[in-house]
Amino acid sequence: MIPVPALTPFEARIEHAELVEKIARWDVAYHGKDAPEVTDDVYDGARRRLNEIEARFPELAARSPLKDKVGAAPSEGFGTLVHAVPMLSLGNAFTSEDVARFDAQIRNFLAFGEDAPLAYVAEPKIDGLSINLRYENGTFVSAATRGDGAEGEDVTRNLETFPESQLPRRLGPDAPLVIEIRGEVYMTKTDFLALNRRQEAVGDKVFANPRNAAAGSLRQLDPKVTASRPLSLFAYAMGEASTSPANSHWDYLERLKSWGFMVNPLTRRCDGIAQLLAAYEELGEARASLPYDIDGIVYKVDDLDLQKRLGFRERTPRWAIAHKFPAEQATTVLEAIDIQVGRTGALTPVARLTPVNVGGVVVSNATLHNEDEIARKDVRVGDTVIVQRAGDVIPQIVGVVADKPRGPTPFVYPETCPVCGSHAVRPEGEVIRRCTGGLTCEAQAKERLKHFVSRGAFDIEGLGEKNIEFLWEKGWVRAPADIFRLEARNAEEKLQKLENFEGWGKRSTEKLFESIRTRSRMGLERFIFALGIRQIGEATAKRLARHYGSLESWRAAMTEEAKDELISIEDIGPSVAGDLLDFFKEEHNVAAVDDLVAAMRNLGGDVEDAKVIEASASPIVGKAVVFTGTLLTMTRPEAKARAEALGAKVVGSVSKKTDYVVVGADAGSKAADAAKLGVATLTEDEWLALIGG
Numbered sequence: 001m002i003p004v005p006a007l008t009p010f011e012a013r014i015e016h017a018e019l020v021e022k023i024a025r026w027d028v029a030y031h032g033k034d035a036p037e038v039t040d041d042v043y044d045g046a047r048r049r050l051n052e053i054e055a056r057f058p059e060l061a062a063r064s065p066l067k068d069k070v071g072a073a074p075s076e077g078f079g080t081l082v083h084a085v086p087m088l089s090l091g092n093a094f095t096s097e098d099v100a101r102f103d104a105q106i107r108n109f110l111a112f113g114e115d116a117p118l119a120y121v122a123e124p125k126i127d128g129l130s131i132n133l134r135y136e137n138g139t140f141v142s143a144a145t146r147g148d149g150a151e152g153e154d155v156t157r158n159l160e161t162f163p164e165s166q167l168p169r170r171l172g173p174d175a176p177l178v179i180e181i182r183g184e185v186y187m188t189k190t191d192f193l194a195l196n197r198r199q200e201a202v203g204d205k206v207f208a209n210p211r212n213a214a215a216g217s218l219r220q221l222d223p224k225v226t227a228s229r230p231l232s233l234f235a236y237a238m239g240e241a242s243t244s245p246a247n248s249h250w251d252y253l254e255r256l257k258s259w260g261f262m263v264n265p266l267t268r269r270c271d272g273i274a275q276l277l278a279a280y281e282e283l284g285e286a287r288a289s290l291p292y293d294i295d296g297i298v299y300k301v302d303d304l305d306l307q308k309r310l311g312f313r314e315r316t317p318r319w320a321i322a323h324k325f326p327a328e329q330a331t332t333v334l335e336a337i338d339i340q341v342g343r344t345g346a347l348t349p350v351a352r353l354t355p356v357n358v359g360g361v362v363v364s365n366a367t368l369h370n371e372d373e374i375a376r377k378d379v380r381v382g383d384t385v386i387v388q389r390a391g392d393v394i395p396q397i398v399g400v401v402a403d404k405p406r407g408p409t410p411f412v413y414p415e416t417c418p419v420c421g422s423h424a425v426r427p428e429g430e431v432i433r434r435c436t437g438g439l440t441c442e443a444q445a446k447e448r449l450k451h452f453v454s455r456g457a458f459d460i461e462g463l464g465e466k467n468i469e470f471l472w473e474k475g476w477v478r479a480p481a482d483i484f485r486l487e488a489r490n491a492e493e494k495l496q497k498l499e500n501f502e503g504w505g506k507r508s509t510e511k512l513f514e515s516i517r518t519r520s521r522m523g524l525e526r527f528i529f530a531l532g533i534r535q536i537g538e539a540t541a542k543r544l545a546r547h548y549g550s551l552e553s554w555r556a557a558m559t560e561e562a563k564d565e566l567i568s569i570e571d572i573g574p575s576v577a578g579d580l581l582d583f584f585k586e587e588h589n590v591a592a593v594d595d596l597v598a599a600m601r602n603l604g605g606d607v608e609d610a611k612v613i614e615a616s617a618s619p620i621v622g623k624a625v626v627f628t629g630t631l632l633t634m635t636r637p638e639a640k641a642r643a644e645a646l647g648a649k650v651v652g653s654v655s656k657k658t659d660y661v662v663v664g665a666d667a668g669s670k671a672a673d674a675a676k677l678g679v680a681t682l683t684e685d686e687w688l689a690l691i692g693g
Contacts (some may be wrong), residue, residue, distance in 0.1 A: 002372070002431065006053045011431045012057045013535060017344060019050045020537055042395050044092050044324050058534070058571065065148070071341075077155040081144040082178065084240035089315055090147055090328045092320040096277055101300070102321045103273050109318060110309060118687065119302040121249045122279040123236055123267045126320050127293040128186030129215040132239055133159070135179050138171045145219065148455075149315070158218055161227035162261060168260035175259065183261070187214040191230035198527060210293050232292075235261035247406065248302045269302060280323050287325065296324040311641050314539055316497030317663065327689045329388045330359070330363075331401055332356035334381055337368065337411055339418050343447030343532060345435040347414065347424055349374060351397055356387060363387055366395045370431050371413035380407030411492075419443040446472050448532045456567055457530030458519050462512035470501075479592060480530070484520055484599035487513040520605025524551055527607045531593065534579040544580075545610035547649050559583040568653040570640070619690055621647035626654050628671055629664030631684050636664075639687075642675050646691055654679060663688045669675045 002011065023046050036060075054060050093099045103118070112118060130146040144152035159167055187195070192210040194381050195217075199365040200204045207213035215611045217229035235256045238245075246252040250269045257263050266283065270276045280297050287294060297370075301307050301319040336352040349368040356363055366387055367628050368374050377399055379385065382408035384404035385397045400406070413433065417424050422437035446468060453463040460483065463471075471477040474496075476486060490498050499509040525545035530539050536544075547569050548554035557565070558581060563605070566577035583589050600606060627636055634642070639662070640650045654661055654673040661674040661681045682690065 004049075004056055004324070007046070007053070007056070008431070009057060010430060011062060012053050013575065016050065016053050016057075016060045017534065018342060018346065018348065019046055019053075023047070023050070033301045040405055044094070045327065045396075047092055048094060058573070060576075063527075078205030081132075081134075081142055081154045082151045082153045083144065083147075084122070086149050086312075087130060087132060087146045087152065087182070087239070088312060088317055090205050090320055091316045092296075093299075093321050094326075096273075099276060099321070099323060100273055102299070106310065106318065107637055109637050110306065119248075119250075120270045120276055121253070121267060121300045121302050122270050122276055123298045123300070124264050124290075124294045125296040125324075126185040126186050126234055126264070127209075127211045127213070127217055127295050131155075131159070131185050131218075131233070132372065133167070133183070134182045134240075134512065135171055135175065135181065137173040137177060138173070138175045140169045140606070141655045153219065153620075157223045158220060158226040159506060161223050162231065162233065166231075166233045166262065169260045174245070174255075176241050176245055178240060178241045178242040179245065180241070181235050181256065181261065181691045182237035183233055183235035183343075184212065185214050185218050185231055185233050186292055187217070187229075187231060189290065189293065191232075195230065233262060235269075236263065237634050244304060246304065248304060249300050249307070250302055252304070270299075276323075284325060294325075294435070296322050298322050307683055309638065311638075327388050328358055329386055329398065329634075330356045330358040331384055331386055332363075332384050334379065334383045334397070334407070336381055337374070337379075339414055341417060341419050341435055341441065341443035341447075343444055344534060345417075345437070345441065345444050345450055346434045347417070347435065349411075349413070351379070351385070352383075353387065358387060366397045368397060371426075372431055374411050374413065376385060378410065380410055382407030417441060418444070420647065442472070445478065449477065449480065451532045452530045453483070457526055458522060459526075460512075460519050461515040462508065463515075468511075479595070481592070481595040481599040483516060484596075484603055484605075486516065513689040515607075517603050520600040520603040522600070522605070523607060523608050524554070524610045526550075529550065533582070535576045536580060540572060540576060543572065548610075551607040555584075564653075565655065565657065568651040568655060569653055570650045601625075618646040618648075620648065620660075623647075623652050623659040624649045624657055626651055626658055626661045626670055626674075627664070628661060631662075631664040633684060633688065642691070658692075662689070 004012075007015070023043070026046075083328060091102075093102055106112070107114065107116070107118065107235050130150065132144045132146070133140065134142045134144075138160075140154045142154065144154055144156075144471070187210045189210060192207070192213050195213055196206045207216060213229075214231060217231055218224055220226045236253070245255050246271060253263050253267060266273075266286075270279055276299055276645075276665035283297050285296070299321055301310065307317070307319040312318065333354040333569055334351055334402055335354055338350050338352060340348045343349060349370070351366040351368050352366050353366055366385075368379065373379075377397070379397060379400060384401040386399050386401060387395050388398045415424055415433075416422065417437055419442040420435065420437040421434050421441070422441060424433045424435050426433040435444065437444065449468050450465050451459055453460040453468065458480075463483070463647050468477070469487070474500075476489060486498075489495065490513075497509075498504050498512075499506045523545070525538070525542040528536060528544055529541035544554060548557060560581060563574075563577050563581060566572055566580065567574055597607060620643065625643050627639055627643075627650070630636075632637055643650050651655055651658065654670050654677060656677055656679075658674070658677070658679045661670060661679055662684065663671045663681050664684055671681060673679075
């Protein structure tokens, strides 16, 4: 694997696209199906690699759909509940340097000096299923899984089977009128082994690990099944609260205990990094002897007011991080090397392995990254290789076991696409070989369709990879617009009916058409992301939607003249802007977009304008704001985060379309630009007065 500092911008862009695409699929498998495709270490390694790439290439950070996506959409077997406060994921630390960087970022954001006291709480990271418990007037009213972070599955009836000792039905008289208590449902190691013995004895499914067992047991449509499973619950966080029950996280945990919740007894309050790392070492040594699985330790800023000031990034809180335990390795035989073709035409080598148990999870695939890595490691079919469950998209091959028999011949990388036969080119200075077939290559066209219907895009229930393959082979769906004409095609006389094919049936076909009709009305940000434009991930699509507001405005602006405006949008650089404008230079792309919109409207749908904060709630909704100079009452990152939370569009440069330039001390050329263009400038005090302090 090429070190991140050595990546060219092109290499980084390609690897970034592949990372976000595969991690999104893993999220669905793990959170939505309780059937993870890769281990936690592998997943964490992929996230870490992604973060390193985005840190070196900031223009890629905004386009990652993983920045504002958590978990997976709720299963259709359950009702859904909206989280009043999103249930976000956590950033990861793997080294003491990562922890020091986390602390430094918090101090920089808050303008705290290195020696300023800053307390944390360190909690064991339980490997289970996150849950949100809602209480109103002190009484338990509902429970929901994390889901996609915005809404989760309604598992209230299942949680009602928990004993009072695990789930108090009433809180104390000091509880707020409304409070959401968050925690983790888990299964102890002993209970897991006993459950699997019972399952095996009656011929039922056995679970791979305690986390899967806990998730599968809680997410049962029949609460009686949940009641029969040995589940436990630790409480550790807070969602919505009408009033704060404490001033610090540590005091909040004490309040939870007083209300009857189980709080992990190994939780510690720490002053500074040294105590955090000491807690990590102690917990790591005790890990194997604990009655439950943990995969790290979570550090949280203790002061709840500071947590509020720090706020959130797209998908993670700034005030918390998970310090993960090291990866594990094993050896196995490399049986084959397959070449996969992605939707951008990239030829990616994947190692097929003799299945091996690595830290409790069976691994059968591993990444080989690219042809240079295969050559550098001299990996051959037949080699015994070292596999590591961390650090990449799927488990990575660290190297070849030197004292084992070698494979007979070096691997020869193909120079033609294995799917369509087109020439596969690798421009000088680039690391990825790419099929030149474009949309004439079935692999690329099908992968684009799979992306279009995926969770973060149109999310059409019933159109997974298998069904897209089926409809493609039948020739019924070759472009996104065809999906919205599928029901009309199915109704035509003398044509084959979808419901007549094995695996479909009348009910499943009706449900598919119902889902398609529902998705014919789609928000602008999802619509943009679904088009599959290179470098336009969910986060970038959201920024574009917020900036332009409507499909018509966005489409009209996508000409070469819009490049400066695009680059001024926060986190969108020249490379992203170039790919976006290149997409609209191609007539066939414009025609495909028009055809798609027409097909959606024919079903009574449309592309909805971007959602914004109600104007009455904020005076800066939709306003383009530039910050320049040094602010005194808050740091620049804090000011930007607060402006965006109030509905403003934070941009990086001044233009005629800028509404306000907030001028701090030692302001530079941006203040001068504002004066030349007649853009309103505000002092820091005037800005605070405008937004309400």
